[in-house]
Amino acid sequence: MAERSACFRWGASVGLGVLVLALGCGLRLPELRHAQGQVNAQHERLNEEHSAKAAQVRELARMRDALAAAQQALQLARWRLAAGEGMSDLLDSLAASGHEFGLLFERLDVHEAVEQAHYRTIPLDVQVVGRYAALRLWLDEWLGQLRLLRVGDLSINEVDGRPGLLRLRLRVHAHHADAAAPAVDSLAHLPARAVAVPPLVDLFSAAPASVAPGELGRVPLAQLEMVGSLAQGGAHEALLLSAGQLYRVRLGDRLGRDEGVVVHIDEQRVDVRERWFVARAWHERTAVLTLRKPLDKEVMDKDEKAMDRDGGVRLVDPAGNGSAHSG
Numbered sequence: 626m627a628e629r630s631a632c633f634r635w636g637a638s639v640g641l642g643v644l645v646l647a648l649g650c651g652l653r654l655p656e657l658r659h660a661q662g663q664v665n666a667q668h669e670r671l672n673e674e675h676s677a678k679a680a681q682v683r684e685l686a687r688m689r690d691a692l693a694a695a696q697q698a699l700q701l702a703r704w705r706l707a708a709g710e711g712m713s714d715l716l717d718s719l720a721a722s723g724h725e726f727g728l729l730f731e732r733l734d735v736h737e738a739v740e741q742a743h744y745r746t747i748p749l750d751v752q753v754v755g756r757y758a759a760l761r762l763w764l765d766e767w768l769g770q771l772r773l774l775r776v777g778d779l780s781i782n783e784v785d786g787r788p789g790l791l792r793l794r795l796r797v798h799a800h801h802a803d804a805a806a807p808a809v810d811s812l813a814h815l816p817a818r819a820v821a822v823p824p825l826v827d828l829f830s831a832a833p834a835s836v837a838p839g840e841l842g843r844v845p846l847a848q849l850e851m852v853g854s855l856a857q858g859g860a861h862e863a864l865l866l867s868a869g870q871l872y873r874v875r876l877g878d879r880l881g882r883d884e885g886v887v888v889h890i891d892e893q894r895v896d897v898r899e900r901w902f903v904a905r906a907w908h909e910r911t912a913v914l915t916l917r918k919p920l921d922k923e924v925m926d927k928d929e930k931a932m933d934r935d936g937g938v939r940l941v942d943p944a945g946n947g948s949a950h951s952g
Contacts, residue, residue: 726763727882728755749797760793773800842879851914854892861890
């Protein structure tokens with residue numbers, strides 16, 4: 626029956642083929658697994674190499690950005706090194722900024738230039754006297770120039786016999802390039818300098834005099850006008866007009882640029898005691914701000930000498946000699 630059954634013969638043939646195929650697969654399976662393992666390892670190695678190459682590309686881009694920033698900073702430094710017209714220009718800015726903050730320069734020495742590769746360095750010894758707030762603002766203004774200025778040494782001490790005044794000594798190295806450099810494009814992206822804010826507390830003054838509102842301590846007395854007064858409990862306050870703005874001034878407030886301090890106020894006048902430095906010595910005088918309406922008669926001590934200034938300000942020299950000048 627088996628020999629005469631076609632289905633049996635077909636099934637036996639199929640089973641024999643499957644058996645041969647299974648034996649062949651069994652013999653080749655380890656080799657195929659080994660080959661598959663090699664392919665997987667190669668795939669992993671290629672992935673690692675790709676990741677490493679991508680990291681190198683990112684690092685190269687970062688290094689290029691850093692190089693561009695360094696080149697830009699180098700160009701800016703070269704431009705700052707060449708900024709300014711020379712030593713006279715630097716000294717002019719020094720004098721202008723010092724006058725703006727009411728400082729007294731006792732010493733200014735310009736030493737011989739030290740030649741370097743492609744630039745030269747000129748040391749300056751500066752000795753200046755002023756109050757703590759003014760010195761802070763001046764240092765920020767003058768040393769904050771675009772030109773390269775480097776402070777090599779700095780010391781600050783109190784002035785003997787002058788409470789609140791400080792003597793600042795510093796050595797500044799001014800750098801100058803041998804050749805001019807063109808302005809760099811990055812200057813357009815530099816942020817504007819914020820307005821310097823004076824310190825609220827003078828650390829070197831035990832009992833500093835108050836500063837009149839509106840920074841009247843920087844306004845020349847010739848630009849102030851007394852327009853009235855207030856009285857409360859026997860104490861007077863003066864009403865001063867400056868640049869169209871009205872201010873209330875009390876005893877002890879600072880006025881003018883010559884360290885003026887209000888020492889007397891009544892209905893008709895404000896007395897301001899000033900100190901100024903002439904011929905290596907400090908001198909005192911009293912400036913008088915009178916009411917807008919001129920007085921019919923002024924009464925002065927016999928040892929005082931009055932001089933009119935701008936109609937509403939008089940300078941009184943206690944010594945009775947010498948010339949008194951504007952504060």
